[in-house]
Amino acid sequence: VTAPRDPPRHDVRLRGFPDRASVERALAWVDRHAPPLGSEEVALADACGRVLAAAPAAPADHPPVARAAADGYAVRSADTVGASAYNPLPLRLQGADGPLAPGGAALLWAGAALPAGADALLGFDAAEAAGEAVEAIAAVAEGAGVERPGDEVRAGAAVGAAGRPLRLHEAALLAALGVARASVVARPRVRLVVAGAKGLATAGAAADVDGQLVRALVARDGGLAEVGPPAATLREALLRAAERPADLVLALGRTGTGPDDEAPVALAAAGELGLHGVALRPGGSTAMGHVAGVPVLLLPGDPLACLVAYELFAGRFVRRLGGRDPELPHPAREAEVSRRIVSAVGCVDVCQVRLVGGAVEPLGVAEFGGLAAAARADGFVVVPAPLEGYPPGARVIVRTY
Amino acid sequence: VTAPRDPPRHDVRLRGFPDRASVERALAWVDRHAPPLGSEEVALADACGRVLAAAPAAPADHPPVARAAADGYAVRSADTVGASAYNPLPLRLQGADGPLAPGGAALLWAGAALPAGADALLGFDAAEAAGEAVEAIAAVAEGAGVERPGDEVRAGAAVGAAGRPLRLHEAALLAALGVARASVVARPRVRLVVAGAKGLATAGAAADVDGQLVRALVARDGGLAEVGPPAATLREALLRAAERPADLVLALGRTGTGPDDEAPVALAAAGELGLHGVALRPGGSTAMGHVAGVPVLLLPGDPLACLVAYELFAGRFVRRLGGRDPELPHPAREAEVSRRIVSAVGCVDVCQVRLVGGAVEPLGVAEFGGLAAAARADGFVVVPAPLEGYPPGARVIVRTY
Numbered sequence: 001v002t003a004p005r006d007p008p009r010h011d012v013r014l015r016g017f018p019d020r021a022s023v024e025r026a027l028a029w030v031d032r033h034a035p036p037l038g039s040e041e042v043a044l045a046d047a048c049g050r051v052l053a054a055a056p057a058a059p060a061d062h063p064p065v066a067r068a069a070a071d072g073y074a075v076r077s078a079d080t081v082g083a084s085a086y087n088p089l090p091l092r093l094q095g096a097d098g099p100l101a102p103g104g105a106a107l108l109w110a111g112a113a114l115p116a117g118a119d120a121l122l123g124f125d126a127a128e129a130a131g132e133a134v135e136a137i138a139a140v141a142e143g144a145g146v147e148r149p150g151d152e153v154r155a156g157a158a159v160g161a162a163g164r165p166l167r168l169h170e171a172a173l174l175a176a177l178g179v180a181r182a183s184v185v186a187r188p189r190v191r192l193v194v195a196g197a198k199g200l201a202t203a204g205a206a207a208d209v210d211g212q213l214v215r216a217l218v219a220r221d222g223g224l225a226e227v228g229p230p231a232a233t234l235r236e237a238l239l240r241a242a243e244r245p246a247d248l249v250l251a252l253g254r255t256g257t258g259p260d261d262e263a264p265v266a267l268a269a270a271g272e273l274g275l276h277g278v279a280l281r282p283g284g285s286t287a288m289g290h291v292a293g294v295p296v297l298l299l300p301g302d303p304l305a306c307l308v309a310y311e312l313f314a315g316r317f318v319r320r321l322g323g324r325d326p327e328l329p330h331p332a333r334e335a336e337v338s339r340r341i342v343s344a345v346g347c348v349d350v351c352q353v354r355l356v357g358g359a360v361e362p363l364g365v366a367e368f369g370g371l372a373a374a375a376r377a378d379g380f381v382v383v384p385a386p387l388e389g390y391p392p393g394a395r396v397i398v399r400t401y
Numbered sequence: 402v403t404a405p406r407d408p409p410r411h412d413v414r415l416r417g418f419p420d421r422a423s424v425e426r427a428l429a430w431v432d433r434h435a436p437p438l439g440s441e442e443v444a445l446a447d448a449c450g451r452v453l454a455a456a457p458a459a460p461a462d463h464p465p466v467a468r469a470a471a472d473g474y475a476v477r478s479a480d481t482v483g484a485s486a487y488n489p490l491p492l493r494l495q496g497a498d499g500p501l502a503p504g505g506a507a508l509l510w511a512g513a514a515l516p517a518g519a520d521a522l523l524g525f526d527a528a529e530a531a532g533e534a535v536e537a538i539a540a541v542a543e544g545a546g547v548e549r550p551g552d553e554v555r556a557g558a559a560v561g562a563a564g565r566p567l568r569l570h571e572a573a574l575l576a577a578l579g580v581a582r583a584s585v586v587a588r589p590r591v592r593l594v595v596a597g598a599k600g601l602a603t604a605g606a607a608a609d610v611d612g613q614l615v616r617a618l619v620a621r622d623g624g625l626a627e628v629g630p631p632a633a634t635l636r637e638a639l640l641r642a643a644e645r646p647a648d649l650v651l652a653l654g655r656t657g658t659g660p661d662d663e664a665p666v667a668l669a670a671a672g673e674l675g676l677h678g679v680a681l682r683p684g685g686s687t688a689m690g691h692v693a694g695v696p697v698l699l700l701p702g703d704p705l706a707c708l709v710a711y712e713l714f715a716g717r718f719v720r721r722l723g724g725r726d727p728e729l730p731h732p733a734r735e736a737e738v739s740r741r742i743v744s745a746v747g748c749v750d751v752c753q754v755r756l757v758g759g760a761v762e763p764l765g766v767a768e769f770g771g772l773a774a775a776a777r778a779d780g781f782v783v784v785p786a787p788l789e790g791y792p793p794g795a796r797v798i799v800r801t802y
Contacts, residue, residue: 016525071659109659124417124658152773159776168617172704173776176610209577216569257525258472258510303573372553375560375574
């Protein structure tokens with residue numbers, strides 16, 4: 001294997017990166033090329049967890065009519081004035097279908113509509129059944145045990161909020177209100193090109209690992225991942241993956257400086273290589289570009305580097321496309337460093353860490369430890385480029401898995 | 402509609418609860434009847450998120466052999482001593498298949514096995530290609546750029562931990578290690594009996610809402626929910642739902658004191674009614690029992706009461722069966738009450754709350770507001786039975802959705 005003759009400047013194989021983009025520049029590239037997708041109408045049953053394009057409005061007051069808030073007897077409160085265990089007042093039992101006659105009582109279950117004329121609910125603790133009659137043994141105030149129309153939701157009130165996922169309780173409420181459809185942001189369609197990784201014993205195993213990781217993470221971020229159509233060459237694979245309806249192509253592997261790291265070259269041949277090499281460890285061989293107008297990110301094949309590059313760049317791309325919060329989805333927590341975190345000046349280092357008794361312990365340095373470090377980690381710390389790490393005692397933000 | 406004649410004591414219809422179990426007693430019932438299920442072997446691809454019955458062990462050292470940690474040339478470090486840009490030392494380029502000859506250099510990509518005889522990696526920044534040769538322009542130390550066998554994982558090391566879900570990174574590592582299967586706790590099989598709710602305009606809509614809520618929550622808690630076989634009566638529905646392989650039956654609706662609240666009576670007829678009525682608001686008509694040895698929980702039909710009873714009792718049952726942490730899965734956070742939370746003495750009240758500027762605001766009282774309260778809430782506060790609520794300024798634990 002020898003280096004290609006007279007390679008173009010963007011071909012870094014066997015030479016190394018002449019320069020690398022800052023993480024900020026790479027993030028700006030993502031933000032510039034990932035506008036939120038349009039909306040689509042879906043059945044309410046499929047809307048839970050989807051980002052609302054518009055908050056549905058309650059079509060009517062809920063409850064629509066005055067109704068019993070508990071099981072009991074609908075009564076006219078005036079008929080119970082003076083009732084007590086020593087002065088039981090008989091009420092005539094009647095059906096709940098028609099209006100309540102003066103001196104009447106109608107058995108209702110919780111949620112049933114109050115008959116016209118009734119203005120309160122007599123609970124079973126305040127009533128005693130007596131054959132065809134029922135005796136009030138306590139007085140009830142007007143409105144007691146009754147839910148009025150619109151008590152839960154007023155007609156026109158928004159349920160949920162545009163720009164954030166519809167929650168389970170909101171979806172259930174909308175179902176109860178009879179809303180059948182919702183307008184949600186389209187799901188980003190992500191095509192994967194498994195270019196082949198080399199970070200493990202066999203390329204096949206690593207490719208599987210990267211694919212498995214990225215598929216699960218795209219799903220977490222609300223996207224739909226599918227492996228792109230097969231093709232004879234990587235250039236062709238990128239071209240085919242970028243066919244409609246792809247919103248984003250993620251190619252995994254072959255991004256580095258080794259002899260067969262042909263993904264950036266293939267991207268330049270198939271379309272445009274916008275950026276290759278980021279001042280990031282691990283994940284520094286990430287590339288970004290376009291094929292036929294579709295954005296393409298090339299993620300490193302080494303599984304830990306693939307994971308970090310996905311989290312920082314690809315995940316943000318997917319979340320932006322899907323109208324979600326673009327920031328890292330991992331809960332952030334401040335904690336104290338108990339063992340020095342070592343980092344390279346000029347590079348953003350993403351360091352896998354454990355939380356031991358609330359304190360932060362690095363798992364090796366950013367570039368080493370592989371997937372095993374991420375598997376043992378409780379989270380990660382992003383060390384900014386100007387720093388050479390954090391000494392014990394420093395307070396840092398840990399992003400927890 | 403009239404009350405049944407000479408009803409048994411457990412029939413609370415049209416009478417109300419003679420007494421109610423404390424929430425502690427109901428939780429103890431759950432804990433007594435929900436032992437963790439046995440284990441099953443599943444393909445690794447299906448194990449992610451499942452609770453490990455045993456932590457898989459790494460079958461071999463990883464990496465299995467010494468390998469390049471980056472792209473570059475495998476060399477004998479001794480051959481580079483004294484090399485610099487002013488004193489380039491020529492090395493003879495050779496293949497990486499055989500052992501490295503003295504004075505040789507073999508091109509490797511990151512992750513490739515180091516040839517015998519090589520003990521360091523010369524990066525592209527320390528080498529210059531020169532036709533059939535390569536010139537070292539910097540010295541490298543023994544071991545530089547080389548990962549040793551077992552650096553990531555030692556043979557026999559556990560990946561993941563028994564009793565907690567296998568994480569994505571762990572699953573990916575196991576895939577990389579060639580592990581194909583994992584032993585996980587069986588998934589609880591939950592049969593739903595939609596007994597019909599009455600809390601909304603139409604019973605059908607409410608039943609749908611309850612079923613939708615509970616199916617989503619069972620899935621969240623790691624269970625497999627399916628609607629039980631159809632049946633002519635509620636008693637028969639419970640008997641059929643309890644047929645193998647059900648681990649738990651959840652019946653939704655008809656648990657209260659109204660005339661058609663026949664679920665507890667049906668449970669007593671089909672098997673055994675262990676407990677009916679809990680000192681809890683909402684959700685106080687929850688019941689627990691068995692049919693043919695299979696535990697059965699009856700959850701109230703009103704959607705908010707159904708939700709609360711699921712969260713407190715049914716969810717715990719499902720999580721225990723599945724070997725998960727039985728405690729509430731909602732993140733807990735301490736916060737200050739800004740508007741009084743009203744609660745009934747003698748009852749555990751579950752109050753839906755909003756967090757406004759970090760402070761806790763109740764959304765009505767526990768029993769009112771319906772599903773709309775849960776849809777607007779950021780979480781809930783559990784008010785212990787002895788308290789009549791919390792005054793402004795009190796610090797409480799909020800469980801966030």
